[in-house]
Amino acid sequence: MSQITLPLDWPNPADDGTFIVDASNSEAVRHLEHWSLWPVRTSLLTGPRKSGRSTLGRLFVGKSGGDVIDDADLSEEEALFHAWNAAQAGQRPLLIIADEPPPRWEIALPDLRSRIAATPKVRIDEPSDQLIEARLHHHFAARSLAVPQNAVNYLLKRMDRSHYALHHLIETLDRLAFERRSRLTLGLVRDAMAERGFIDL
Structure with missing residues (x-):
């Protein structure tokens, strides 16, 4: 896939805005x-x-x-x-x-x-790397948090390629950033992935 597109002519659901389209869906x-x-x-x-x-x-x-x-x-x-x-x-x-x-x-x-x-x-199939990255950037941009590219690359090399894993990883990143009053860093991503069982610290 060369590009991620959005079905902008479709009405947005009430709870969120964006459904990101890639080869999986x-x-x-x-x-x-x-x-x-x-x-x-x-x-x-x-x-x-x-x-x-x-x-x-x-x-x-x-x-x-x-x-x-x-x-x-x-x-x-x-x-x-x-x-x-x-x-x-x-x-x-x-x-x-x-x-x-x-x-x-x-x-x-x-x-x-x-x-x-x-x-x-x-x-709908499991997500591509492009969709995982797009969902991360979209989710955290809504919270005014930038996702460093080195953290994205680290995550993509180690996480399970599943929507379920991505959903719970985003939840964990959200919680840790809130608890620590921290921006997203490679260290925070490592901690989140360890908590989800993707890596050993």
């Missing part, structure tokens, strides 16, 4: 932007937790006027079945969000299983 973004072309009025979005899938769902609702069911794999199957049917009958787009698609998402209700099988599916 660009296919999902394009698919949701073109909801009017879906062969059925429902799509399934899967991906790891903390990947921005709920934020993308809120953006989708704001753009399309449709509905979203998050954590659908934990929801009551009969209710999902009726929601799927209602989306088709009312021509109102429905986005279903789950950790995994079938068969990893085990659906017991045959009628729901057949409908999910006929539903377009897109996925």
Whole structure:
């Protein structure tokens, strides 16, 4: 990926501003932007937790006027079945969000299983280095904290490449910077990574 872009024409969710697009999620973004072309009025979005899938769902609702069911794999199957049917009958787009698609998402209700099988599916993957760096800079710029490049490079060489790990690392960096009344430094990044178990001090 040569550049990170933002879907600026989409309404921002109430809690934050920015959904950063890269190779890990660009296919999902394009698919949701073109909801009017879906062969059925429902799509399934899967991906790891903390990947921005709920934020993308809120953006989708704001753009399309449709509905979203998050954590659908934990929801009551009969209710999902009726929601799927209602989306088709009312021509109102429905986005279903789950950790995994079938068969990893085990659906017991045959009628729901057949409908999910006929539903377009897109996925958010784990983040690239560019997305990790962009999220770090974006998050801390909102707090008027600069992230030194040597700290970013150090982090990228050692952290797990997952949205979940990045989310909790940012939380830890936030807390340590607040507790110490400190700017972000390489030393603070080292301490945060040690606390998260990425390195031994």
